[in-house]
Amino acid sequence: MPEKTSQRSTWPPFRPQLILFSVLAAKIYEHELSHGSANAHALVYYHAMLTFALAVAVLFWINRSMPIFLLNFTCYKAPDSYRMPISNFAEHAYLDKRLTAESSSFLVKIMENSGFSDETSISLPQGVIPIENKWAGAMEECQTVVFSVVANLLRKCRIKPKNIDILVTHSSMFSPVPSITAMIVNKFEMRSNVMSYNLSGMGCSAGIIAVDLAKDLLRVHRNSLALVVTTEVLHMNWYTGTNRSMLLANCLFRMGGTAMLLSSRDRDKRMAKYELQHIVRTTKAQSNKSYGCVFQDTDMENKKGVSISKNILNIAGDALKTNIATLGPKVLPLDEQFYYLVSLICRKVKLLRSRGIYMPSFRAAFEHFCIHTGGRSVIKAMKTELKLNDEDIEASKMALYRFGNTSSSSIWYELSYVEAKGRMKSGDRIWQIAFGSGFKCNSAVWKCLQNLSSLEEDNPWMKIIDSYPVDIPD
Ligand SMILES: *[C@@H]1O[C@H](CO)[C@@H](O)[C@H](O)[C@H]1NC(C)=O
Ligand SMILES: *[C@@H]1O[C@H](CO)[C@@H](O)[C@H](O)[C@H]1NC(C)=O
Ligand SMILES: *[C@@H]1O[C@H](CO)[C@@H](O)[C@H](O)[C@H]1NC(C)=O
Ligand SMILES: *[C@@H]1O[C@H](CO)[C@@H](O)[C@H](O)[C@H]1NC(C)=O
Ligand SMILES: *[C@@H]1O[C@H](CO)[C@@H](O)[C@H](O)[C@H]1NC(C)=O
Ligand SMILES: CC(=O)N[C@H]1CO[C@H](CO)[C@@H](O)[C@@H]1O
Numbered sequence: 111m112p113e114k115t116s117q118r119s120t121w122p123p124f125r126p127q128l129i130l131f132s133v134l135a136a137k138i139y140e141h142e143l144s145h146g147s148a149n150a151h152a153l154v155y156y157h158a159m160l161t162f163a164l165a166v167a168v169l170f171w172i173n174r175s176m177p178i179f180l181l182n183f184t185c186y187k188a189p190d191s192y193r194m195p196i197s198n199f200a201e202h203a204y205l206d207k208r209l210t211a212e213s214s215s216f217l218v219k220i221m222e223n224s225g226f227s228d229e230t231s232i233s234l235p236q237g238v239i240p241i242e243n244k245w246a247g248a249m250e251e252c253q254t255v256v257f258s259v260v261a262n263l264l265r266k267c268r269i270k271p272k273n274i275d276i277l278v279t280h281s282s283m284f285s286p287v288p289s290i291t292a293m294i295v296n297k298f299e300m301r302s303n304v305m306s307y308n309l310s311g312m313g314c315s316a317g318i319i320a321v322d323l324a325k326d327l328l329r330v331h332r333n334s335l336a337l338v339v340t341t342e343v344l345h346m347n348w349y350t351g352t353n354r355s356m357l358l359a360n361c362l363f364r365m366g367g368t369a370m371l372l373s374s375r376d377r378d379k380r381m382a383k384y385e386l387q388h389i390v391r392t393t394k395a396q397s398n399k400s401y402g403c404v405f406q407d408t409d410m411e412n413k414k415g416v417s418i419s420k421n422i423l424n425i426a427g428d429a430l431k432t433n434i435a436t437l438g439p440k441v442l443p444l445d446e447q448f449y450y451l452v453s454l455i456c457r458k459v460k461l462l463r464s465r466g467i468y469m470p471s472f473r474a475a476f477e478h479f480c481i482h483t484g485g486r487s488v489i490k491a492m493k494t495e496l497k498l499n500d501e502d503i504e505a506s507k508m509a510l511y512r513f514g515n516t517s518s519s520s521i522w523y524e525l526s527y528v529e530a531k532g533r534m535k536s537g538d539r540i541w542q543i544a545f546g547s548g549f550k551c552n553s554a555v556w557k558c559l560q561n562l563s564s565l566e567e568d569n570p571w572m573k574i575i576d577s578y579p580v581d582i583p584d
Pocket of ligand 3: 398
């Protein structure tokens with residue numbers, strides 16, 4: 111069963127009652143007219159109906175679904191001194207006396223096949239050998255990323271911190287007391303009545319959940335501004351045991367973070383970059399297999415780590431199918447929906463048994479795709495599954511290559527890539543798909559509102575974009 115989508119149908123309001131009422135009114139009016147008598151009566155009814163129509167129009171206007179705009183966003187770009195080349199990583203692995211020789215070579219082998227460049231970054235405190243799991247280091251990493259993206263964003267949008275009404279942060283593994291939202295409110299001296307929410311533990315796909323929450327809050331509190339910050343702090347997560355599923359997580363993640371400014375103010379439409387169209391959330395946590403797929407646990411030596419299951423691809427595929435089943439009807443053109451429906455029926459009545467379900471072509475519904483950088487194999491599987499071409503997955507591949515698995519913020523690095531390439535045009539539709547522990551698959555659909563310049567300052571791809579795409583052998 112697809113999870114209930116977050117787009118509730120409060121629109122239009124009280125539909126059945128309204129229709130019944132209109133029909134009754136019309137019948138009475140018709141009856142009066144057909145009897146030819148009582149012109150005055152008819153006039154009264156006529157007026158009553160007019161009043162009624164007006165009331166309905168006002169009600170619709172009040173309840174109209176409010177557009178949510180994305181004004182601007184920033185992605186963290188680490189300075190060059192934070193680089194973690196693969197050779198460096200190998201040194202970390204081999205010189206760490208806590209790791210067995212076997213574990214070290216396993217880590218290095220994974221790294222060499224990761225599709226990462228030598229330019230991905232980790233935080234400075236994490237760069238010491240052997241890597242220490244120190245709280246102070248984690249705090250420093252978090253503050254470096256979060257303060258930098260928020261400061262840049264506020265500057266970009268020329269917004270004062272006091273103008274922020276809603277603040278939502280997300281970090282899956284790192285949950286300090288007081289929370290990251292408090293950290294931001296303290297640093298930027300926000301208002302005392304700012305509505306702040308910190309999400310944690312919700313995995314790599316929860317950047318979209320944070321946007322979803324902000325969206326709902328913006329609809330309730332009209333004319334507001336929401337700041338959404340999503341990041342992952344890696345510092346405390348260096349695993350030194352021997353369980354391979356847990357060692358995986360040492361390799362994959364890199365420093366990164368995103369801040370975005372959402373608005374429900376009508377006047378922001380002229381300036382906004384994107385308008386939010388849909389958010390579809392799917393969780394597969396009902397099933398034990400999905401639930402245990404990405405799992406924090408202790409190994410036999412009581413060392414804490416996050417294990418990543420071998421069949422993550424299948425589980426992700428499953429979650430994706432459920433997500434698409436809800437998203438498809440909202441975005442696909444009618445002919446694609448028709449083929450999909452026919453193939454479903456054929457399968458139900460056991461016609462064409464050998465063929466699978468028709469996978470609709472999402473290229474008809476979107477111009478750009480931002481697929482979570484869950485690793486080379488994930489991106490490759492998505493490409494075949496969704497029938498995409500090389501250009502569609504270019505942003506994902508390059509973001510993985512340059513920035514690594516930046517968890518929940520990866521889809522924003524990809525969006526920046528498309529912008530930096532100068533491909534984002536007014537009216538383009540963008541699909542962001544994120545996967546994460548739970549197991550969850552979340553989609554966000556945006557529409558671009560203006561032709562975006564490729565020369566924007568503060569794009570993480572600025573200055574380097576011309577050297578991409580690079581060829582990465584499969
Ligand atoms: C977003 O920020 C950049 C960098 O400051 C700026 O050049 C651009 O105009 C902004 N875009 C919008 C739509 O405000
Ligand atoms: C590694 O950890 C996972 C999760 O706790 C567990 O299911 C698996 O059996 C462990 N593998 C080994 C070889 O200990
Ligand atoms: C899922 O796991 C729980 C506890 O481990 C168990 O009680 C339950 O029966 C399992 N459910 C299924 C469908 O296997
Ligand atoms: C990247 O992060 C996601 C979210 O935790 C994880 O599911 C995925 O396995 C990671 N990438 C790889 C290559 O495993
Ligand atoms: C965007 O660019 C296209 C062509 O590249 C042009 O036809 C269109 O008018 C532009 N739209 C806006 C809003 O500037
Ligand atoms: C919902 C949620 O994740 N709340 C967290 C907010 O921050 C505090 C402190 O960091 C956590 O303890 C909560 O779990």
